[in-house]
Amino acid sequence: MSKYLLNKFLYTVDRDPELVERYRETPGELVSWWEAERANTVLNCITGEASTWLRFTDEERDALIAHDHVRLFELGAHPFLTLTLFIAMFERDNKEPLEYQKAFGARLAHFDMPYPDIAT
Amino acid sequence: MASIVAVIASTHHPFYYKASTATGEDRPPFADEWTRKILAFRETLTRANPDVLVMVGSDHFHQLWLDNMPQFLVGKAPFYDANWYNEEREFGLPRLLLKGQEDLSAHILRAGLDDGFDLAFSNELRIDHSITCPIITLRPEADLPIVPIYTNIFAPPLPQPKRFVQLGESIRKIVESWPSHLRVAIIGTGHLSLELGGPRQFGPHGPDPEFDRRAVEWIATGDLDNCLREVTLDSLHSPGNATHGFMDFMLMMGVAGAGAKADHVDTLDLFHTMEAYFTWYPNGAPA
Secondary structure, eight states: EEEEEEEHHHHHHHTTTHHHHHHHOHHHHHHHHHHHTTTTTTTSGGGGGSSSSOOOOOOHHHHHHOOHHHHHHHOOOOOOHHHHHHHHGGGGGSSSHHHHHHHHHHHHTTTSSOOOOOOO | OOEEEEEEEEOOOTHHHHHHOOOOSSTTHHHHHHHHHHHHHHHHHHHHHHHHEEEEEOOOOOOOOOSSSOOEEOOOOEEEEEOHHHHHHHHOOEEEEBBHHHHHHHHHHHHHHHHHHOEEEEEESOOOOOHHHHHHHHOOOSSOEEEEEOOOOOSSSOOOOOHHHHHHHHHHHHHTTSOOOOOOEEEEESSSSSSSSTTTOOOSSOOOOHHHHHHHHHHHOHHHHHHHHHHOOGGGGGGGGGGHHHHHHHHHHHHOOOTTOOEEEEEEEEEEEEEEEEEEOOOOOOO
């Protein structure tokens, strides 16, 4: 499991408006592209300095492609990162104020304290 | 030597800007009361007539990231661009440009290192809503130079609560030792109980009103002993998964000093959080 890589995906997509839209519309294509092209990019470095070893587990990749925020929570992805990116993608579908945000929390109702560990 | 004319602590709810500027049907029912409270809070800084703002906050994975995560970081730049695309997107926050106070940044870095804090620094820092929200609420003219200080309350492992208090005590001493005639206000923002990305988020109140009640009491009365006795890195998970931001309130209690009662205390029970506002005047309330 790579909680760091999950978080890196959420972080880098959330801060780029083009990637947010691609992740909403074509998650399978975006996750595959990101893992091939971006996962091993050392941030703030030229591509020649890329690392070689970061990759998702099948479970992590499937959760990202499925937009499965409950599974991401269970896997220990940082909840702030998941929330802010998913709000960016799906708040626009709200019919009532905070409708998506409340539903996001309700889908996690089966989790008790302590929540999954988010340390990377 | 510089004088500390006000110590201020508050929450940094990013929806205040949008709520307070909304009109007509878009204006939420709580906006008028919230605005009244903010105007009274703002007056506590205006009356202190500061020249410089030292601003403590927590980066929300905007500029600081897990590839190279500092625990405490001081900005040292002539200017700071502020707010990010995803804050504009989610909260409607405006872009800002704030002037830096590099001499005070340098003094805090040197004296902080000498006082036992291995502070990180940044010469290129884009700041986020933990520091721009108090600009919007307390100094919307955004005309005073700032020194931003970021803390890690987000990415485990975190420093212990007592370390935040100690840093606050140190910042106060350091600012008072700054060889300058300028008037400094020290402003910090944190959280009371808060849940983000978890099952207890976005309820009608904060996730743990009882924690909020005790926390406000600790801060208002400067009760560092009971606060430090009850608050641990483990215990902060219980009131909500984002409650570790309370340690920035503890840092500001350290700045204000043990036993120091706040001169201004106000709260507002809002959806999903309790807003809280505190001001201390270390040299007495301004006339």
